[in-house]
Amino acid sequence: MSLIVMKFGGTSVGDIDRIKNAAAKVALEVQRGHKVAVVVSAMMGVTDQLIGYCRAISPRYDQREHDAVVATGEQVSSGLMSLALQQRGLNARSWQGWQVGLRTDSTHGKARIADIDPQTLLASIDDGKIGVVAGFQGVTEDGRITTLGRGGSDTSAVALAVALKADRCDIYTDVDGVYSADPRIVESARKMKRVSYEEMLELASLGAKVLQARSVEMAMRYRMPVQVLSTFANEIGSDLPGTLITEGNEKMEENTVTGIAHTRDEAKITLVKVSDKPGIAARVFVPLARAGINVDMIVQTASDENHTTDISFTVGKSDFDRALKVLEDEQPSIGYTKLTSAKNVAKISLVGLGMRSHVGVAATMFETLAEKGINILVIETSEINTSVLISDEYTELALRALHTAYGLDAA
């Protein structure tokens, strides 16, 4: 008898009918003989409404009170889901973060899970009760309510699956799996049956919104199989209808490139004619880090005869204004002559374990983009991804061309 954790996101429990529909999915797994723990998000729109209340009272609100307010969204869902399961004749009860011993650190608003004490919950599940756990929330050592940050319910679900030694963690969402590229843009995108933890982590970090990157990180660390699948599609006959995120090996992959991610969430900043001397990069990036601004792609041009260089990098669009302010303040220290910036950029990333052992992957990318007349602004590579920054008006064109060039199109 195996134990499965089933997680339902905000759209999957968006209203009473959808909660009932999700309960039917749980009933199906129980019928198949599995023990089940369920993790639920807040009903769609509720979290935003609650955050809106906090902001309306206090623009710079206390994150601890924000957490007490916002965690109620998942509490409501956990109770309603339990009722929906009971209404189907199943034995179920709700569990809040503090009831299930989900302990976090005290960085309210984006707390990290420290540990879960699963004994009470496990005893209840072994006793035949479906455990319905409120996602996204935990409790600090000294008993205050925390939340795990946007998408945190994915992490709750994986952490719970690990603590319960579950056989699998199923993430029910509004798409039916992980695709080789965003299917709303690339019509020929293929749903992957399997993808490795490493690749999924890159895809999630690089813009694929299907799973929170932290949850993939945790699944990878504990080797917990995670399946992404749809709450709304009918699944007939298949045991694993979605995309299974699991151990990867290169032989398993037919393609060098597994998927293509993209994001429009970054902006580019260029510092022109920075004097090329030791320690100059630190003068740029240390103040940004101190201001809590993450810098992503960085490129520095070769030094010219005047020993000056241009430094380009990207930051999240939400940090853009603050980054400009920091760099203006630091101008005397850095000594650039001009600052240029662009918000209309997109980052396109190829991801694949096969890139480790294949040469010429990047070359194909550059050729393909050149053929379409697309200028590359910044390039960044890691062991299993190659990313370029381009003007965002070319996003769709680039995605489709690369998808074809790497042989990813569905037959």
Next chain:
Amino acid sequence: MSLIVMKFGGTSVGDIDRIKNAAAKVALEVQRGHKVAVVVSAMMGVTDQLIGYCRAISPRYDQREHDAVVATGEQVSSGLMSLALQQRGLNARSWQGWQVGLRTDSTHGKARIADIDPQTLLASIDDGKIGVVAGFQGVTEDGRITTLGRGGSDTSAVALAVALKADRCDIYTDVDGVYSADPRIVESARKMKRVSYEEMLELASLGAKVLQARSVEMAMRYRMPVQVLSTFANEIGSDLPGTLITEGNEKMEENTVTGIAHTRDEAKITLVKVSDKPGIAARVFVPLARAGINVDMIVQTASDENHTTDISFTVGKSDFDRALKVLEDEQPSIGYTKLTSAKNVAKISLVGLGMRSHVGVAATMFETLAEKGINILVIETSEINTSVLISDEYTELALRALHTAYGLDAA
């Protein structure tokens, strides 16, 4: 330095602006040098919405899950109130029932408070933090969330005041005190400056909706002074602007009758020609009690020459249909010849400690009603109240006439 518990009901925290307004009342007490614990209800309408969700999923819902869902309303208010206090520069934090050790029995949906362990909260208050406690909720011995039933936040507030050994419990609501009769009906009704626990308990039990009767009972048991006052009125210069519920003594009262309560929530049932033999009342009222139906006013006419009698009594309108069903089922056992009933009745109650020592109070009532041509259906008296059941179309007329007859009209 005294400690005051301030409780704000659903209309007082009905929206963001009202929460800010309530926070200003708290700030005023802090300015006056008091330590403060705040108890909040859910924002107006929220509890009904949450109960609606439960009903939509499962008509006969599990009260335990209902409690987990519904308790979130107060949790949201407690966080928002804390933020509003912080925004005014005050130090404040929210406390849920389980965090403040408010333990109840496990009769979910209308749990009774067993005890409160106030040490952690008290230490925080002594440390200069305003404690904002979610009303209406507690936790069972084995850690499940409970709610205290409609109006339960009043009881939370008084219980907390008792546990914290507060100097006073102020109940902020949408009326500015307790009146000698409903001021929407009796224009000359007077706001009382003081009323005794005993009288307030009668008034609350007999229809005055300003306070939950259970909270008055608890205040009386522990001799906790409770003040009822308005969140919306401006109070200038008065330390006790509302009505203080406190120890009573008959000298303190100028009038024999302190107040007149009324309710339209009861319905009358008459069993005609019941044979007048020992044990017959038990055959009527034991089955009703078993069905959880409270019976209020009871009157039995003198036996006639056939040794039969009529039994009339009132039940809550919400129990009316079930009561009829029980009585029909028991007809063979009781042996009545006919059952008549009336829902268009009102109960009018005179309340006053002075009634203990004054004679002729009831006589004045009967005369006054007779003069106005109002027929009395049932009479019930206790030490400090005299109640009559009349046809509800005479409610306003009776209230005004009695208010004048007992000298209660404001000067």
